[in-house]
Amino acid sequence: MHFQWYPGHMTKAKRMMQENIKLIDLVIELTDARVPVSSRNPDIDELGKNKARLILLNKADLAEEKWNDAWMEYFQGQGFSCVKVNSKKGGGMKSIHAVIQEACKEKIERDRKRGILNRPVRAMVVGIPNVGKSTFINSLAGKACAKTGNKPGVTKGKQWIRLNKNVELLDTPGILWPKFEDQSVGMKLAFIGSIKDEILQRTELAAEFVKFMQQNYPGVLAEKYSVEEDGDAYGILEGIARSRHCLVRGSELDMExxxxxxxxxxxxxxxxxxxxEYPDQI
Ligand code: GDP
Known part of the structure; x- marks a missing residue:
């Protein structure tokens, strides 16, 4: 299977990022908790050097809790602040403000020594497409969505959302491009739906997913679809088609x-x- 990313998007996204990152103190990087490494782009380490860093395991509600905890430990061990969140339902949002202050304590201390008091931390949300950036920003900003910037006389300024007296958030997220030189990374991003299905062979992708499930979560497909799970992946897909009545012209199995x-x-x-994916594989 081959995956493509368009260089046009990539250069534009990168240029925007380089521009915006100059304005901020803290990078809030969203990853997908189901694939915390494959959904990152390590270029952010270079782009965000000298910035405070916070990694969020978003969509934590869709990933196994024990692995969420293991991944949190992993990222914290690498010196990042890390929080697991469910942006859709607002889970984990409460602890974020304290973690932001903690992640930015060196900056706050530096300000204090220079006699600058109470200057809000400026932050920006980044992540690959579909990881939940907009949902997260909306959830965090909530109704307290008072915008600053673009005041009269400050035209063409960036839009900042004032979260509270300590934090301002850039209202547009930075888009990181997925990095899938490695086929297994591309595959996992396709599983979670981060790569448009149209450019993939759907049945081939589903068969790969079946193989993953056989290996890592034996019994789940059997239970969910009442299928025999020992056969080859396409056989199992056929079983799913049969048990869920996916048929073309009334009789043929509709594998798609x-x-x-x-x-x-x-x-x-x-x-x-x-x-x-699991920390011990990294
Ligand atoms: P963006 O492209 O990074 O801005 O991603 P979006 O904010 O548009 O979110 C992509 C999809 O993921 C949407 O369907 C959201 O509802 C969903 N989503 C975002 N955050 C979460 C979450 O924490 N849990 C779940 N289950 N879904 C989420």
Whole structure:
């Protein structure tokens, strides 16, 4: 399977990022808790050097709790602040403000020594497409969405959302481009739906997903779809098509439809909380 990313998007996203990152103290990097490493782009380490860093395991509700905790420990061990969140439901949001202050304590201390008091921390949300950046910003900003910047006389300024007296957030997230030189990374990003399905062979992707499940979560597919799970991946997909009545012209198995059904069930959490990569593999 081959994945493509468009250099046009990439250069534009990178240019925006380089411009905006100059304005901020803190990079809030969203990752997908199901694939915390594959959903990162390590270029952010270079772009965000000298900035305070906070990594969020977003969509934590879709990943296994024990692995969320293991990943938190992993990132903290690398010197990042790290919080698991569910931006959609607002889970984990309360602890974020304290963590932001903690992540920025060197900057706050530096300000204090220079006699600058109470200058808000300026932050920016970054992450690859579909990781939940907009949802997170909306959830964090909530109704206290008082905007600063673009005041009369400050035209063409950036839009800042004042979260509280200590923190201002850039209202547009920075888009990082996914990094999938490694096929297994591309595959996992395709599983979670971060790469447009149109450019992929749906059934091939679903078959790969079946293989992953056989290896890492044996029994889940059998239980969910009442299928025999020992056979080859396409056989299992056929079983899913049969048990879910995915048929073309009333009789032929519709493998495309079964593949979509399986992938959507996974993406929406209907197969339970699943984690696709683990710290001990890194
Ligand atoms: P962006 O492209 O990074 O801005 O991503 P969006 O904010 O548009 O979110 C992409 C999809 O993920 C949307 O369907 C959101 O509802 C969903 N989403 C975002 N955060 C979470 C979360 O914490 N949990 C779950 N289950 N879904 C989420």
């Amino acid at each position: 439809k079964a593949s979509t059904l399986l992938l959507d069930d996974f993406r929406d959490g209907r197969l339970g909380r699943l984690t696709l």
